[in-house]
Amino acid sequence: MAVHKLLVPGVGGVGKTALTIQLTLKRFYNPIVEDSYRKETKIDGQACILSIIDTGGAEGLPSLSRDQITNTRAPIMLVGNKTDRVTEREVSTEEGHALARELDCEFVEASAKNGENVEKAILRSARRQWETFALTRAKAAPKGVMVRNDTGGGAATGCVVL
Secondary structure, three states, X not given: OEEEEEEEOOOOOOOHHHHHHHHHXXXXXXXXXXXXXXXXXXXXXXXXXXXXXXXXXXXXXXXXXXXXXXXXXXXXXXXXXXXXXXXHOOOOHHHXXXXXXXXXXXXXXXXXXXXXOHHHHHHHXXXXXXXXXXXXXXXXXXXXXXXXXXXXXXXXXXXXXX
16 A cells, blocks of 8 residues: 655644644544654545654744745645634635745645545645656656567567667
């Protein structure tokens, strides 16, 4: 079964751990020490394991700069959390989409409290990771033409022309 490792970075208090717990345990987060989670799921019909590392409370982990984010080869999903707190909103949907365009990534709004779009956001990110991995492997595969000598006697020889 394929294992997809996901990192959930961000500043404190935005709901990283709450999103992760909602996805993996289907419950709302109560502050306790939890930082690594696994969830068995299917992506496009393929069984896989999501191994999620939550950076919540990790003061020692350096924050990611915009340059680091835009220069990464891993797919990025920008998640606007806490959609259930409409009157306390700090970032508009339009601002979220604008930042996603700037970072060249997808954007989705979610609520870890009521579960809205949590699985959609995480699974979409994992799917993009798998597609990126498959594309990278395809580019790394040797390219060439197989030349075979099949005389019909049961033994065939061949080589790859690069």
